Amino acid sequence: MRIAVTNCNTTPAMTEQIVRGARSAAGPGTLITGHTPDWGPESAEGWLDSYLSAAAVLDLLRRLDGPVDAVVMAGFGEHGREGARELLDVPVVDITEAAAHLACLLGRRFGVVTTLDRTTGQIQDSLHTAGVGQNCAAVVGTGLSVLDLDEDSDRTTSAFVAAGRRAMAAGAEVLVLGCAGMTGLERGVSAALGTPVVDGVGAAVRLAESLVSLGLTTSRVGGYAKPLPKHRTWHPPGAG
Template identity: 70%
Template sequence: MRILVTNCNTTVAMTREIAAGARAAASAGTVIVPLTPAWGPESAEGWLDSYLSAAAVLDTLRVHDAAAPEPYHAVVMAGFGEHGREGVRELLDVPVVDITEAAAHLACLLGRRYGVITTLERSRPLIEDSLRTAGVAANCAAVVATGLGVLELDEGPATTAAFLDAARRARDAGAEVLVLGCAGMTGLKELRDHVATELGLPVVDGVAAAVQLAESVVRLGLRTSRSGSYAALRDKRRVWGATG
């Protein structure tokens, strides 16, 4: 099985980390095909970035799809809380799984309430809205920001302290499971293990969760419904980016 995993921003180093996280989570026989959008923001932090990212990811998939040398069986969208998911479902015939919803789906199986640890406070509303639209917000106890930008994440002491603090606030709000609320956190393995041990809570990574869910949907032969919301696109004139 081949799964296309799209970063939502143009930072190639992050695409690499996401691909590594996806590969670590994939079953034997699954090939992860990473994709960096051809344009867009270098990191998605807030509404404008998220809308820019959505169009860039759609455009890149559209072009890639036309030119793809080999077929792929599913798409994983690796932008936590970012827009675009529903548009990709209209665009492509293969199943589409977004890391935001994926993490929440698995978290719901592990505890009665989950909490999301994310980057900046300005990402919180996007994540809340994305979970709600995906139908998995009901058991979300809290989305808590660490105050760190997407490209500032590392495994140093400041990040660790910010994570532990955010995780404790999520737990105090009722979270029994933690969700890593940024694609850029998929590579912070030591940090994640540290938080899990310190708080005694399972920690779900969205990239890993989405790869597993994408595999599941493919294995069961399921596809996106073409009746209703995700009906096939209408033919029309669309221009993707200003000309010259």
């Protein structure tokens, strides 16, 4: 089984980190390939970045090399998953949706701990669109930017634990890592807070494997019907 994992930004080091997390979660025989958009934002933190990222990732997905069995979109709260489901004939699993669905199996309400406060509204909207917003007790920012996450692991963990406590005070029984760049923090934070912590990358990989194994893919009845045939001008290769 081959699963393509797409970063939502143009930072290769983050793609490498996401791929490490995806491979550690994948079952035997699953090949994980990592993909970085060749244009778009270096980190996605806000509406503008998210829409740019969505277009760049869709451009990347239409040009994937070789066949894949499923796609994991590793942008937490970023746009594009619905377009990718129209575009591709294989299952598309978004880490936001995957993490939330698994969290709903572990407790009545979950909380998301993310990067900057400015992204919380966007994540809330994404959860609402996915049909799991009503189970979210809180989306809490750590005050760290996406590119800050790797600079000091102790600071990142401390910030996550503090934000996690705030989410739990708001009623969360399960926590979700609200950024693909947080992959790897789940065990330490879970131990510190005494509650389950779900990593979206691992959740998405496992759900993608399940869909492929069950022979299931996106419905073409209604909202995810194939795009209408028409001329579309994509971002020219090499353009700034």
